Amino acid sequence: MPVYDGKELRIVGFLCNWCSYGGADTAGVARFHQATDLRIIRVPCSGRIDPLFILKAFQGGAAGVLVSGCHPRDCHYAEGNYYARRRLELLKRFLPVTGIDPERFEYTWVSASEGPRWQHVVQTFTDRIHKLGPAPLLxxxxxxxxxxxxxxxxxxxxxxxxxx
Amino acid sequence: MKGLEELKDKIHEILPDLDLVIGWEQGYDGLHATPLFIKTPEDVDRLIIGPLCVHNLATYLPGLKDKKVGVIVKGCDSRAVIELLQEKLINKDNVVILGLTCDGVINLTKLGRKIGSLGAVDDVKVEGEKLNVVIGDQQHNIAFSEVKQDKCENCIYPNALVFDHFIGEPVDRVENVGAEHQSLSDFEGKSFDQRFAFWKHEMSRCIRCHACRNACPMCVCRDHCVAMTRNPHWLSQENNVAENWMFQMIHVMHLTGRCVECGECERACPMDIPLMLLRRQMNRGVREVFDYEAGIDAQNRPPLLTFKVEEDNISEREW
Structure with missing residues (x-):
């Protein structure tokens, strides 16, 4: 049963193909209960994520954006997530000036075997977004x-x- | 800015070896300076320097990459030159940098608020801390500090940081070191909702004339700007708040770790949208996380083109 049945908010998730997407799959195969607000977009690597993707999602009215990739030192392409970490951290520190609560954006690392962690991340982030409510619209x-x-x-x- | 005669002599000296030297001349009235492209010794006579010389002439350099160019720079402009050199967007062998020392430049919007109309200004003179504006037979005396550009308020680089020839005596602004711009802390007094509403209002005024982009020394993509491409289609031609907002976000994101805060975007904006607020916030992040400032040393590695396995200032958040 979805936790926020009928009251879902739109949360966009950018997941790297090799770890986090696999982690989400693991959580699904294991039938872990999770909130259903998240819409997942699969990308080859967290290094593929242009911070503009996230801003575009906010522009389109997303209530939250979650980015998840391989743990540092575990990137399938060796170093993609290191570059991503720098970009995403700067984006998170930039967001306050735009008036978008930086809490609406989060990045984290989930490996393909971490089904329970994925469930935890999704649930924690979704709860957080529900506390903040729908995003302000442009x-x-x-x-x-x-x-x-x-x-x-x-x-x-x-x-x-x-x-x- | 001092040393006009010294500067003219120097230009006469180097002009034979160059295709052109970029400086400023008096514009169509007493209030406006306009960029001057010096190609002959006679052109040198029209050169002016002073608080009206607002333009960052480094913006022209990438477009003149294959020419031998001399360029006159203030402290802030010189940072743009350094950044361009660092990114190999210009070739040092083709550029001769004439560095100035600067006491600040005028913000015409602020001046306009002081004197009402900017329409018929005959002359502007700086005498120490006083600005003397002549309109017909009227005289306005204004404190220079009140009409300086925002960027001059916490300027710590009044002298050109890179130069082949330095004109005048360097001054220092040590009192400003480490000072964050007032506008940023003022803005932080607002709630997120107020900030969002603020930008919504400002973006509703944006006419997307692209002046901010065209005046920006770091916006070198010109006709290949992602804001113009159809694939990916980041922006439509629709002129609404969301699209304008996205355009500005593109500009900020593409200046991450590159913006030298020369303030040209905000100066060029015909709607006076406070674009520097966005850039100052981003630069604050770059400073805090990477202890890095753009346009200081051409040998530095831009922060987003490198990484550390264990970052010093990024803490992994626990869930």
């Missing part, structure tokens, strides 16, 4: 009336109003 979502109009225009084959 653009207001469409109102119901606008959605109806949107629907009408799409059905009329005109595309949405902003692109006519």
């Amino acid at each position: 653009s207001e979502p469409l109102t119901d009336a606008e959605m109806v109009e949107f629907q009408r225009q799409v059905e009329a084959g005109r595309g949405c109003g902003c692109h006519i």
Whole structure:
């Protein structure tokens, strides 16, 4: 049973293919209960993660972003996570000035065998995001009336109003 | 800034070996300086230096990489030259650096708030700590410190850090060492929600003219900027708060560990968006984590191009 059934927030997770994605799989295969708010994006290595990915997720309204890679010294590509660690740490220290609570972003290391740790990370992070609530939005979502109009225009084959 | 005659003599001396020397000249009125490209000895006469010479001329260097160029730099500008050298974006053999010492440059927005209109200024003179602005038969006397650019407030590099020829006598600003910019601590008094609302408002004013990018000495990608690419499509052409915000985030992220805080982005911004706030915060992180400052030594290794297995200032968070 999902913990926040019906009240999920959107949390984006960037997981490296070799460790954390495997760790999440281990947790799944072992049928560990975890919150279902996290949407996982698999990347080849935590070194592949451009800090802009994370900012883009926040721009799109993500309530939280979690990055997870191989433990230091365990990177499949030997040193990708060392570079990632530097970038992500700077991003975390930069976030306060934008007004995005740095608690909404976290990076950690989970290996492929650490199913219980993965469960713990997901649950802890999800709980933390739920305490913070939904993210502040840069653009207001469409109102119901606008959605109806949107629907009408799409059905009329005109595309949405902003692109006519 | 002192030593105009000395500087002119030096330019006359080196000009024969160069394609051009970049400096400043008086613009269309008494208030604006504009970049001057000196190609002939006659051009040298138009050269000016002083508190109106706001432009960071290092911005032109990557575009003139294959030419022999002389460039006149203030302390802050020289850091941009160092950073460009460090990243091998310019070739030291092709650049002759004329270093100045600087007492601060004027922020036209601040001046405009003081004197009302900037429309018809005939002359601006600095006499010690006083600024004398002449508009027709009116005279305004203003304290120079009140209209200096923000970056000058905590400047610790008034003298060019790299130069082939140094003009004037170096001054020091030791009193500012270690001082963080006031704007950052003021901003930290706000809550996260207030900060977010602040940027939302500022980004709603952004017209995405790309002046911040074009004035930035470190933005060397020009036509290959990721903000313009369709694949990956980081930004659409839509002009809304979210897209403007993302554009500024791209700019900050691509300046991580490279920004020398020359303040050109903020100066060039026609909407006066306080972009330096973002850069100061990022640079604070770079300073705290890596004890590194960009544009100080061309031999330094940029912090994001290297790593340590055990980082000194990054603690692994326990879960």
